Amino acid sequence: MSETILANEPILRLSVFLGILIAMAIWEVAAPRRRIEIPRVIRWTNNLGVVVLDTIIVRLTFPIAAVWLAILARDNGWGLFNIFEAPEWVAILASIVILDFAIYLQHVIFHAVPVLWRLHRMHHADQAIDVTTGLRFHPVEILLSMGIKLAAVLALGPPAVAVLIFEVLLNGTAMFNHSNIRLPEKVDRVLRLFVVTPDMHRVHHSINPKETDSNFGFNLPWWDRLLGTYIAQPEKGHEDMTIGFEQFRTVRDQWLDRMLIQPFLGPASGPDPRYRKNDDDQE
Template identity: 45%
Template sequence: MIAAPLVWAGKRATLPFMQDAFSFDDTMVRLGVFAGLFVLFALIELLLPRRRLIASKGRRWLTNLGISATASLLLRLMAAIAVPLTAVAAAFYAQNNGLGLLNTVDWPDWIKILIALVVLDLAIWAQHLASHKIPVLWRLHQVHHADRDIDVTTAIRFHPVEIGLSMLWKMAVVIPLGASPLAVFLFEVILNGCAMFNHANIGLPR
């Protein structure tokens, strides 16, 4: 097995065999990974830009980061007055209540994690396709495509409502699937990292 399953302990998840020595706050870890990758790609953009930007970078970054911060604040507000709108929280809920396919089968953890990663990736692909095909979703998704330039900040430029709907969609997939908190955490990290890399204005060697 790759890793022991995570268990809920208040607001944190802890690895069972290291409960006294190590605590795992998925929000802080994801934020740390995001910040690290963001800075890395931003620096590479400065050194190896693929194309010349046409709009003010400072103004664009302020706008894009502001949109992202607004979405994050709204999700936290909803979590404070209702329920946590995070896929990891949904995974903990499913795990603690024995819900979902993968919580009912006795398979090795690495197989269940791999299945969860593939299914969640397909779910995000379906969501992205729907955002281009369904008019009301496209109106929200246009905020992402309205960026005058494309760089690492474009990866986080999404309408707050679209962010909320995306999180609800992931939760709707995570619970019946029974994806583990660890699998969902890994997926979120990989998804964010790939999104920033794909949008980064980096000139790769040919």
Template identity: 40%
Template sequence: MIAAGFGIYAIAIPALLLVLLAGAEIVWPRRKLVLGRSPRWRTHALFFATNAVVGRLLSFLVVVGVAAHWASTHHFGVLNLVPLPFWVGAIIAFILLDLAVWSQHFAMHRYSFLWRMHAVHHADRDLDVTTALRFHPFELIMSTFFKSAIVALLGVPLLVALAFELWLNANALFNHSNIRSPRKLDRMLRPFLVTPDMHLVHHSTLVDDQKHNFGFGLTVWDRLFGTYRTESILGAENQKIGLAEIDDSRPSGFIWSIKQPIT
């Protein structure tokens, strides 16, 4: 019942945020787009649709919600073994899940077989809110099993696991958006949350920039592990987006993008 009821919010809130951020990008753009919105948006919509189907198929095996329910039913996982108030356990779970996502992202850049999947995301030569939808199905599958395993091992409560997924998706939409936010607001948020300007660095064509700012939600991990960078070494206004070896319109095509991990 919890998962079914929460599902409405898990769809409605990101959808509303996507529309709002897309509108804000038009009014207050951070950067001029190289390839424009079309056919990029069409390609990213196809990624979303494909991943929705893959996610549905995965639900017959395992998803984060199923892992959380299983852990609770079997009293499995660290948080189920330690008597803590619900709110304390929820905060700990959020922090550790965010660390797990940071670690997964770091691994995606470190190991070549994982990078082949993740490079599809980085191939986008522009960065806007729809780039948050541009993840290869292979990466979705790997990520789902990884997060489900972490949720089970930690014994994260179902409601907390679902809330984290919603929070993570909302953050991804926000920090991929092409919005020119006031510098004062950016400075206020950065000690805690990943901002669009901060994540922009990570999508640089420079490999050295790509090895920084792995966070999607909290900024503490990049600061703690020495991977935080304020802006590109070329400067925010001069950095290019995408992969250095791809300087044409191929990333805006769905077929080309979907084939990349196996070509």
């Protein structure tokens, strides 16, 4: 079974990606949580353009994907689960949970270290939040994230199928919890006990720094609760909260070329008095 899944990795990844992207996009139109002022064609064209650029750069820089590195680690006896034997199902579940915790810690670090925050804030500079926001990350951040993931795989020695499941889950839940969809309050309350929901993660995209530095989880919601970084609801409510970052507040800032140079502009945080909004920027 595992070998069949691994053999069809590209098709599986693409199918899940397109399936969730389309499903969330339809849901956002049918039952939106917030009104989005910026035309979808502008945000989607540029956010998805980042995805294409990221994919090309990662494939050129890291020809060995995390899944195949896990296979290489197994064949050479590298990593924890290749040194100490455990039932396959235990190794799979434990690997998914540990890798998810590693991503949580990485996310916290990218907020705490100014030079890394400069990269990550491109994700937060989206003035709205929908399914495409979950795919909008600076190429340099993606490369660093991939390097961290590969290091974790080498140290952990997880089953290859566990890495594939984790990556598919991470990608899928990132699109889900960034989606501009409305869930019934009771459903959200129960669901966020097991997975990060859109209302839970939306708090993280508030312009309020205290709320920005909360709810770091992408997949599992437990780490925020256990480590004190959980905020249940935004202070101003989901409809009235301001999404985004204090700099980069024009529509022009949502274009791909502007997004790529954002790490080099202005201070690491807070408003930039040098940042001018001229008429061209508003177009």
